[in-house]
Amino acid sequence: MILGIGTDICDVRRIRALHDKHPERFAAKAFTPREREVCDARPDPVPCLAKRFAAKEAVAKALATEFSGALSWHDVEVINAASGRPDVLLHGGAAARLRDLLPEGHAARIRISLSDERDYAVAFAVVEARPGC
Numbered sequence: 001m002i003l004g005i006g007t008d009i010c011d012v013r014r015i016r017a018l019h020d021k022h023p024e025r026f027a028a029k030a031f032t033p034r035e036r037e038v039c040d041a042r043p044d045p046v047p048c049l050a051k052r053f054a055a056k057e058a059v060a061k062a063l064a065t066e067f068s069g070a071l072s073w074h075d076v077e078v079i080n081a082a083s084g085r086p087d088v089l090l091h092g093g094a095a096a097r098l099r100d101l102l103p104e105g106h107a108a109r110i111r112i113s114l115s116d117e118r119d120y121a122v123a124f125a126v127v128e129a130r131p132g133c
């Protein structure tokens with residue numbers, strides 16, 4: 001059963017401006033150490049950061065919440081499988097929000113898909129529940 005979907009588009013130029021102006025402050029506020037490590041290893045980290053920024057917003061929408069109050073940017077973390085496929089780990093307020101949404105006796109899975117072109121990054125997220133723990 002699908003519990004929620006979310007999508008977001010992010011202007012890569014906006015992320016580049018924030019990144020160029022306050023590289024350390026912006027990255028530390030919005031991204032986990034693991035996300036920063038992955039993006040810093042790319043020839044240009046900014047599109048990678050922009051995709052993860054869009055992913056966090058898309059997951060927040062799929063969880064039907066806003067990025068304020070209980071949720072922090074670090075609560076939604078994007079990781080990559082060995083194949084490159086992106087995956088999501090939830091922490092803190094986001095994990096609690098998912099537990100609230102989940103019908104009893106169900107396990108949750110979040111799927112995301114990311115893409116980018118020169119100026120834009122997009123993300124799509126689906127929150128799914130399956131019977132079983």
Ligand SMILES: CC(C)(COP(=O)(O)OP(=O)(O)OC[C@H]1O[C@@H](n2cnc3c(N)ncnc32)[C@H](O)[C@@H]1OP(=O)(O)O)[C@@H](O)C(=O)NCCC(=O)NCCS
Nearest residue numbers: 047048049051052079080083084085086113114115116117
């Ligand atoms: C892996 C692949 C999907 C990446 O596509 P791309 O156009 O180079 O890149 P995009 O900008 O659209 O998307 C990049 C994102 O795709 C995601 N991605 C990478 N590998 C993936 C995989 N195996 N499965 C799902 N998503 C993947 C990642 O999130 C990546 O961003 P990230 O590395 O920052 O996390 C592509 O190289 C590929 O193998 N495509 C298959 C094409 C195909 O079979 N076409 C025939 C259609 S009939």
